[in-house]
Amino acid sequence: MAPDASDALAVREMVKSFLNAALTGNLDLLKNIAAQLDDGQGMAKTVAAIKDAKQRGALHFAAREGKTEVCKYLLEELKLDVDTKDEDGETPLLHAAQQGHNDTAKYLLERGASPKIPSDMGATALHHCAGTGNIELLKYLLSKGMEVDLDSDAGAPLVWAAGNGQKEALKVLLEHHANPNAETEDGVTPLLSAVAANSSACTELLVQAGANVNVLAGGATPLHIAADHGNIEMLKCLLEAGADPNKVDDDGLKAIQIAASRGNHAAVEILLRVTGKLEKVPEWTVDGVIRYVQSETDKQEVIMEVCFVLSIELLASVDPLSLYFYHSGLPLSFRNLSQHCRLHACNFMKCSCEDFLMF
Numbered sequence: 171m172a173p174d175a176s177d178a179l180a181v182r183e184m185v186k187s188f189l190n191a192a193l194t195g196n197l198d199l200l201k202n203i204a205a206q207l208d209d210g211q212g213m214a215k216t217v218a219a220i221k222d223a224k225q226r227g228a229l230h231f232a233a234r235e236g237k238t239e240v241c242k243y244l245l246e247e248l249k250l251d252v253d254t255k256d257e258d259g260e261t262p263l264l265h266a267a268q269q270g271h272n273d274t275a276k277y278l279l280e281r282g283a284s285p286k287i288p289s290d291m292g293a294t295a296l297h298h299c300a301g302t303g304n305i306e307l308l309k310y311l312l313s314k315g316m317e318v319d320l321d322s323d324a325g326a327p328l329v330w331a332a333g334n335g336q337k338e339a340l341k342v343l344l345e346h347h348a349n350p351n352a353e354t355e356d357g358v359t360p361l362l363s364a365v366a367a368n369s370s371a372c373t374e375l376l377v378q379a380g381a382n383v384n385v386l387a388g389g390a391t392p393l394h395i396a397a398d399h400g401n402i403e404m405l406k407c408l409l410e411a412g413a414d415p416n417k418v419d420d421d422g423l424k425a426i427q428i429a430a431s432r433g434n435h436a437a438v439e440i441l442l443r444v445t446g447k448l449e450k451v452p453e454w455t456v457d458g459v460i461r462y463v464q465s466e467t468d469k470q471e472v473i474m475e476v477c478f479v480l481s482i483e484l485l486a487s488v489d490p491l492s493l494y495f496y497h498s499g500l501p502l503s504f505r506n507l508s509q510h511c512r513l514h515a516c517n518f519m520k521c522s523c524e525d526f527l528m529f
Contacts, residue, residue: 192228195237214248225257233262236271245281252283259290267295272307285316292323300339301330318346325354333363337371350379357387365392370403383413389420397425400434415445430463
């Protein structure tokens with residue numbers, strides 16, 4: 171091996187050992203390696219420049235593993251930037267908060283770390299505490315004046331708590347007057363997140379706090395999602411709070427149809443009492459609704475399969491690769507396929523798929 175290549179390899183190994191020393195809390199080894207790597211620009215600049223491929227430095231690794239003594243050396247003696255960011259825009263405080271190292275996180279805050287700096291995905295330390303149920307650090311951050319409804323690309327902390335079924339974190343945030351109807355850019359609210367997480371406890375808390383039970387986002391209402399889960403307790407909670415059983419989702423379906431497609435008798439029974447009769451359903455009973463909905467579902471699956479084959483075969487005439495994907499069995503989106511069919515198969519045949527199949 172050439173001398174230059176050998177030297178470069180030796181330096182890489184030393185960098186790896188240095189960062190590992192920060193990660194394991196071996197302060198003596200860290201100082202020793204840093205001294206060897208110093209090329210005359212000074213210990214502080216040398217250490218600050220040592221990073222891995224994701225731009226994580228010694229302070230990131232020490233914070234992530236809760237090595238407070240290493241953090242103290244880096245911040246108090248070497249005066250490193252407490253809010254230095256890695257490739258994902260995460261600060262040492264975010265690393266400590268994610269891993270639940272509360273003492274290290276508090277120390278970093280005492281040294282001036284900003285709790286308001288989000289990662290590139292928009293999450294702050296408060297978001298991570300809410301999502302993981304770290305009540306101690308959550309309360310500490312709020313006591314330091316952290317905004318409870320901190321707006322970011324990741325949504326409000328309340329959405330994170332609800333979406334992860336963190337009842338106690340949700341309770342703390344609501345006690346600090348978090349908005350139960352805060353929305354993400356996609357219109358997702360804490361209630362929708364709680365129902366999606368199948369958390370009856372969080373759903374009940376949010377309903378009590380005044381959450382809108384008829385909000386529509388992502389094509390569905392909370393009642394549709396609860397019906398899909400078949401969560402009886404949640405269905406009752408939402409209905410008692412005023413959820414509209416006759417509201418349709420983006421596919422034009424009511425919650426009872428969602429429950430029926432899953433074959434959930436108990437959910438259909440609850441919704442049957444409060445849902446307006448569907449004209450196309452010949453027998454308005456629990457079994458009658460389930461039979462009708464599932465028969466319609468079976469028809470749609472056949473329609474989509476036929477459309478799929480037609481569209482692939484048509485495209486194969488100009489694009490052999492499409493036929494390969496079909497026969498290889500690779501998964502494709504049915505939603506995209508149905509749009510694809512309308513554009514290629516059905517338009518080509520000048521008729522609808524339903525007409526073609528004579529259903």
